[in-house]
Amino acid sequence: MVTLSEKILGAPAGTYIDRRIDRAFCHDGTGIQAKIIYDAMGAPGIAHPDSVYIIYDHIAPANNSQTAELQAELRTLARESGVHFWDIGSGICHQVMAEGQVAPGEVVIGADSHSCTLGALGAFATGVGASDMAGIWVSGETWLRVPDSIGIHLSGSLKKGVEWKDVALTYVARLGMDGATYAALEFVGESASSVPMEGRLTLCNMAVEAGAKTGLFYADKETERYLAGYFVPCPMQVQESPDYVQDCYLDLSDLEPVCAVPHRVDTIQAVTALAGTHLDQVFIGTCTNGRFEDLARAARILKGRRVKVRTIVVPASERDYLKAITSGVAADLVQAGCTIGPPGCGPCLGAHMGVLGEGEVALSTANRNFKNRMGVGASYYLCSPSTAAASAIYGEITDPREVI
Amino acid sequence: MTALHGSGPAVCIGEDIDTDLVIAGRYLRTKDWSFWAEHVFEDLDPTLATRLKGAVLVAGKNMGCGSSREQAARALHEAGVLAVIAPSFARIFFRNCINVGLPLLECDLTGCTDGMIITFDCTEGWVDVDGTRHIFRPLSPRMQEILKSGGLIEYWKRRRER
Numbered sequence: 001m002v003t004l005s006e007k008i009l010g011a012p013a014g015t016y017i018d019r020r021i022d023r024a025f026c027h028d029g030t031g032i033q034a035k036i037i038y039d040a041m042g043a044p045g046i047a048h049p050d051s052v053y054i055i056y057d058h059i060a061p062a063n064n065s066q067t068a069e070l071q072a073e074l075r076t077l078a079r080e081s082g083v084h085f086w087d088i089g090s091g092i093c094h095q096v097m098a099e100g101q102v103a104p105g106e107v108v109i110g111a112d113s114h115s116c117t118l119g120a121l122g123a124f125a126t127g128v129g130a131s132d133m134a135g136i137w138v139s140g141e142t143w144l145r146v147p148d149s150i151g152i153h154l155s156g157s158l159k160k161g162v163e164w165k166d167v168a169l170t171y172v173a174r175l176g177m178d179g180a181t182y183a184a185l186e187f188v189g190e191s192a193s194s195v196p197m198e199g200r201l202t203l204c205n206m207a208v209e210a211g212a213k214t215g216l217f218y219a220d221k222e223t224e225r226y227l228a229g230y231f232v233p234c235p236m237q238v239q240e241s242p243d244y245v246q247d248c249y250l251d252l253s254d255l256e257p258v259c260a261v262p263h264r265v266d267t268i269q270a271v272t273a274l275a276g277t278h279l280d281q282v283f284i285g286t287c288t289n290g291r292f293e294d295l296a297r298a299a300r301i302l303k304g305r306r307v308k309v310r311t312i313v314v315p316a317s318e319r320d321y322l323k324a325i326t327s328g329v330a331a332d333l334v335q336a337g338c339t340i341g342p343p344g345c346g347p348c349l350g351a352h353m354g355v356l357g358e359g360e361v362a363l364s365t366a367n368r369n370f371k372n373r374m375g376v377g378a379s380y381y382l383c384s385p386s387t388a389a390a391s392a393i394y395g396e397i398t399d400p401r402e403v404i
Numbered sequence: 405m406t407a408l409h410g411s412g413p414a415v416c417i418g419e420d421i422d423t424d425l426v427i428a429g430r431y432l433r434t435k436d437w438s439f440w441a442e443h444v445f446e447d448l449d450p451t452l453a454t455r456l457k458g459a460v461l462v463a464g465k466n467m468g469c470g471s472s473r474e475q476a477a478r479a480l481h482e483a484g485v486l487a488v489i490a491p492s493f494a495r496i497f498f499r500n501c502i503n504v505g506l507p508l509l510e511c512d513l514t515g516c517t518d519g520m521i522i523t524f525d526c527t528e529g530w531v532d533v534d535g536t537r538h539i540f541r542p543l544s545p546r547m548q549e550i551l552k553s554g555g556l557i558e559y560w561k562r563r564r565e566r
Contacts, residue, residue: 016544029432033474036435040557044564059433067433113472113496127496129474131503131556138560143546177420178466181492211466213495264420349471350429370470372447373424 003149003242004216005184008105008124013148022106022123024136025053027093028060030111032070033130035077038137047140052083055096057344060088063352091317091343094118094287098201099319100230104219104237107144109136114287114367115214116207119184120200121227122219122237127208147213150180151244153189156253161401163297164199165289165365165384167250168206169258173268174248181211183246188239191252192217197226198293205288206367209265257387257400259363262379263371271387277397281362282307283354284338284388285314285346289365292323298389299329301403302336308395311338312354314346338392350374363391406505406554409525410486412460414516414533415452417445419464423497426468426476440479457484460522462513464490468497474504481506487524489513489531502547505555511540526551 003013011017026034031054046052054074062068078085086096093110094117102108104122109115111133118125128142136142152171158164171185185207187195195203200217207215217223224234257271284290284298295315313333315321321343324330330340347354348366356362356375363381364374365388374380383391386400393403425448427440434440445452461480467490468476477500480488488501491512501508507526516522516533523532529542543551553559 016546030472030474032433032435037557041560042564070433070435111472113470127472129472129477129496129500129503131474132499135503135556135560177469178492178494181466182495211469211494350424351432368422368424368470370422370424372428373422376428376447 001240001242003184004122004186004218004237005124005147005149008107009144009146011146013146015146016143017146018141018143019107020141021051021109021136023051023053023097023102023108024133025055025093025097026111026133027058028056028071028074029058030130030133031074034111034133034137035074037131037134041134041138044138046081046083046137049082051140052137053097053101054078054083055086055090055093056088057092058349059351060344061342088344089318089342091320092287092290092345094205095291095316095320099317100232103227103232104223104235109142113208114205116212117201117205117287119207119214119216120197120204122217122223124214126214147182147184148245149184149186149242150246150248152185152187153247153249154187154191154195154252155189156191156251157194158252158255161386161404162255162257163384163386164195164202166255166258167252168203169260169268169382170255171248171250172206172209173266175210177209177264177266178211180207183212185212185215186242187215187217193220193222197222198291201291202288209367257384259387259397260369260382262381263369265368265382271383271397271399274381274397275399278361279309279363279391279395279397280360281354281356282309282311282388282392283347283362283364283366284311284385285316286348286366287316288367289385290314290316290320292320294365294385295320295324295333296327296329298385299332301386301389301400302338302392303332305336305393307337307392309392311392312341312346313338314341315343317343347374356380363388363397406507406551408507408527408548408551411521411523412458412486414462414518414520414522415455415459416462416516416518417448420466420469421448421463422470423468423473423476424470427473427479432473432475437478437482440475441482444479444483453483456480459485460524461485461488462516462522463488465492467493469494472496474500477501477504477506502550503556505551507551509540511538513538
């Protein structure tokens with residue numbers, strides 16, 4: 001039977017299709033490049049401005065005059081063309097889109113590799129580069145190859161101190177960095193319905209780290225509950241015994257807190273095996289783990305304690321930041337000695353707000369630990385918000401179960 | 405216009421080469437495409453940039469994984485790379501190469517070393533290395549058309565003129 005990708009795209013795996021795009025978004029980085037391409041195409045006008053989004057998150061606010069000037073140029077286009085525009089401080093594009101812009105069954109294209117995050121809502125969401133985005137601005141459509149699908153079957157329930165990020169790192173390690181190239185991941189199985197939306201977003205976010213085109217959850221009661229908060233209608237999606245090219249079974253009860261070790265996302269070790277590793281910086285944030293629930297988990301551990309190492313916290317969106325403020329989570333984090341940055345990508349891409357120096361070691365809740373990415377000559381481990389918070393207290397990698 | 409066939413010496417790199425290594429995040433914010441050619445592969449091997457003109461880049465599996473930055477494909481194109489060959493590509497990098505007019509071939513050339521002369525034809529789907537012919541699946545007609553136009557900019561201009 002058909003997979004969710006086949007159902008949404010309306011064609012069997014392997015088919016090349018031209019598809020009208022329901023939502024197309026980019027950020028300050030790829031948006032500027034898309035505008036250069038769009039101008040070179042003769043700036044013929046944006047076909048469907050109502051389905052185009054520009055969201056400033058990567059270097060927001062600008063770090064120097066050159067960036068500021070490029071951002072000003074894109075800002076002018078955004079304002080004059082009538083597209084949806086979110087300026088600095090709004091949040092990471094994927095999170096902003098998840099907050100009431102995307103509905104189940106839509107085809108969503110983002111000019112960013114982590115656009116697969118939105119598959120959590122039952123949308124077909126994937127990333128492209130700047131030229132493809134400019135092509136979508138001009139025509140409202142793009143070509144896609146309908147992917148094969150891999151089933152990620154979830155069973156059991158998470159033990160205390162183990163989080164969705166640990167599940168994400170574990171499945172990426174099982175599949176390998178290119179284990180799902182060109183394919184879509186479908187998160188299914190008896191425990192899929194019990195994964196909360198924040199966990200779905202984390203799991204789908206990392207699909208691209210296994211090379212996948214996207215990761216999807218079927219829209220269900222949890223999706224409906226989440227989208228009701230944004231007044232977005234939620235058509236239910238029912239699994240029809242789809243044909244998977246590969247199956248990966250994860251018993252959540254078996255999982256432990258893990259870290260991806262330098263410099264590969266698919267190479268993980270148990271936190272217990274890494275305990276005591278010295279840290280120079282801890283970073284909690286990103287499209288993987290900068291949501292309110294992530295900050296709240298970190299705050300639960302840090303409340304009444306003091307970090308021993310510089311700790312940067314960056315909320316994923318304005319909404320997440322506001323929730324953190326009104327709930328007291330932000331105060332707990334600041335009292336513990338954390339530095340809170342403006343909503344956005346923070347230092348994840350190594351451009352600003354916490355870039356590492358040569359020889360420094362960091363622990364991060366991000367999705368990539370590629371060599372030199374967050375600072376030339378630095379190394380960093382990826383982990384869950386709780387592992388990050390526990391480790392911040394001691395200045396070394398620490399098992400969160402010791403402090404929860 | 406982009407030539408879909410050509411010949412040049414191999415420059416070999418490893419597997420799982422991510423786009424951060426092709427062009428680092430700190431160099432992305434500019435309109436000057438030649439700037440990326442100067443800094444291409446700087447964090448992987450700073451000597452590579454000077455050896456890419458007229459070369460065929462031979463990579464291991466999962467070439468171009470990670471960030472969607474089109475600057476990675478653009479940097480290689482600006483540096484004068486004729487084509488990129490790898491057993492598999494990360495899909496966004498794959499699309500980006502087509503869109504900037506840089507031919508790429510999905511073909512395993514394990515055993516190929518720096519300097520070996522590589523002749524390729526994307527339309528017919530073959531690569532010759534050191535007297536051995538490797539056959540691969542040709543690119544789709546659409547991809548060939550975009551490449552032949554010289555990339556997506558020219559492709560769209562032509563489509564509108566028709």
